[in-house]
Amino acid sequence: MSPSRTLPSFTQADVASHSTAQSCYVTLGNRVFDVTDFVESHPGGGDLVLEYGGKDVTEILKDQDSHFHSEAAYEILEDSLVGFLTQDKVTKGKQNGTAEEAMVYPSTGMASEDDLKKETDLVEDYKTYKFLDLNKPLLLQVLLGGFSKRFYLEQIHRPRHYKGGASAPLFGNFLEPLSKTPWYLPDHPIALTLHFLLHGIHHYLPMDKLRLVMPPTMFLALATPFWKLAHTVFYYNWHAATAVFCGGIFGYICYDLTHYFLHHRTLPAYMRKLKKHHLEHHFMDYENGFGVTSRFWDWVFGTELVPPPMKTVKTL
Numbered sequence: 001m002s003p004s005r006t007l008p009s010f011t012q013a014d015v016a017s018h019s020t021a022q023s024c025y026v027t028l029g030n031r032v033f034d035v036t037d038f039v040e041s042h043p044g045g046g047d048l049v050l051e052y053g054g055k056d057v058t059e060i061l062k063d064q065d066s067h068f069h070s071e072a073a074y075e076i077l078e079d080s081l082v083g084f085l086t087q088d089k090v091t092k093g094k095q096n097g098t099a100e101e102a103m104v105y106p107s108t109g110m111a112s113e114d115d116l117k118k119e120t121d122l123v124e125d126y127k128t129y130k131f132l133d134l135n136k137p138l139l140l141q142v143l144l145g146g147f148s149k150r151f152y153l154e155q156i157h158r159p160r161h162y163k164g165g166a167s168a169p170l171f172g173n174f175l176e177p178l179s180k181t182p183w184y185l186p187d188h189p190i191a192l193t194l195h196f197l198l199h200g201i202h203h204y205l206p207m208d209k210l211r212l213v214m215p216p217t218m219f220l221a222l223a224t225p226f227w228k229l230a231h232t233v234f235y236y237n238w239h240a241a242t243a244v245f246c247g248g249i250f251g252y253i254c255y256d257l258t259h260y261f262l263h264h265r266t267l268p269a270y271m272r273k274l275k276k277h278h279l280e281h282h283f284m285d286y287e288n289g290f291g292v293t294s295r296f297w298d299w300v301f302g303t304e305l306v307p308p309p310m311k312t313v314k315t316l
Contacts, residue, residue, distance in 0.1 A: 010083050019053030021046065025082070027056045030114065033080040078266050084114060105308060109158050110283040113276070116207055120160040131155040132204070134162055137169045142189075142196045149187035156200040157286040161207050168205050170197075206282045209264055213256050223249065258293045280305050 010025075010032050018025035024036045026049075039046040052060060061074075105111065122134045132141050132155075147155075162168040196204075201211050214222075227245055234241035261267060262275045274295070281289035289305035291298045298304045 010085055012085065015085065016054035019050070019055075021050060024050060024053040026052055026054070027085050028058055028061070028077060029056075030085040030112075031081055032083040032085055033077050034082045035077070035080055038080070075266050105284050108283050108286065113279040113283055116159055116161065116279065116283055118161055119163045122162075125160060129155060129158075134160065134168050138201065139170050139193065139197065142200075143193040144189070146189070147192060149192065152192050152200075156196065156204045158204075159206045159282055160204055162205050168201075168208060168211070170201065170211070203282065203286060207263060209260075212263060213260050255293055262292065277305065280307075284308070 015025045015027055015032055018034075021039050022036070024034070024039055026033050026035055035049060039049045042049045110116070120134065125131075126133045126135075131147070131151075132138050132145075142152075192200075202208075205211055226248065230245040230248075231238070231241040234244060259278075261271075262278045267275055274293075277289060277295060278292055285305055285308055288303045289295075289298060290303055295304070
């Protein structure tokens with residue numbers, strides 16, 4: 001049994017059956033939207049919406065000559081997402097218990113950003129990969145698991161989506177801070193545990209809202225040495241040292257907020273490419289595309305994202 005989506009799947013026939021004012025669905029790519037409540041308030045008239053009821057609206061949304069669609073129109077669609085489109089043959093395969101083939105990126109086992117929102121079957125995932133049991137606190141499992149560096153890196157970069165509560169258990173009420181992946185990661189349980197604590201869990205559970213932004217307790221612990229460093233370097237001027245420290249903290253907060261919004265908010269048009277770029281880092285290639293607030297440094301260091309070849313896997 002493979003992980004199921006958080007939202008249900010629909011066949012094209014299912015969507016086509018919702019084409020009336022009482023129940024009107026449309027698709028945009030492989031996503032399904034319920035626009036019933038928008039039929040009467042559509043600026044171009046409800047008849048235009050019903051004309052595309054049960055159909056794909058990709059082309060009409062792009063057709064500027066027919067009707068201009070503002071960014072608000074796309075935001076309304078995002079709020080109306082009810083599921084994902086599947087092919088009829090895939091559905092039949094599942095009903096018969098047979099395996100179906102799907103194209104995925106080898107390093108993550110995913111095909112698109114929508115896969116990041118798949119709900120992970122916690123029991124089946126642990127049974128299959130023998131990595132971490134998401135029903136139990138994670139940190140000690142990493143420390144005591146005896147994982148090799150290679151196996152650890154393979155697993156944390158195969159994203160899971162935890163829906164068992166507000167957030168997956170780490171230990172107690174400690175919240176995971178956010179950091180960059182280290183340039184060098186020693187093959188040692190303590191090093192792997194520190195990596196998991198600082199960044200690995202975000203790749204393992206990329207859509208977990210409570211494991212993305214640095215919690216206040218960890219922030220204070222990490223900020224204190226920087227406060228002392230600033231006042232050591234600028235020992236001759238308390239105000240200069242404080243200004244440098246506050247500037248650094250402000251910059252980090254801007255970075256953290258940007259990262260959170262890329263994962264969990266509908267963004268204006270000029271930031272959507274950045275969101276797409278960052279989510280591709282998660283589902284396509286975790287070894288490239290590190291830029292969060294900008295793609296500039298990926299260009300400088302030669303880590304720009306280039307879609308790797310996909311492979312075929314069997315799914316149930």
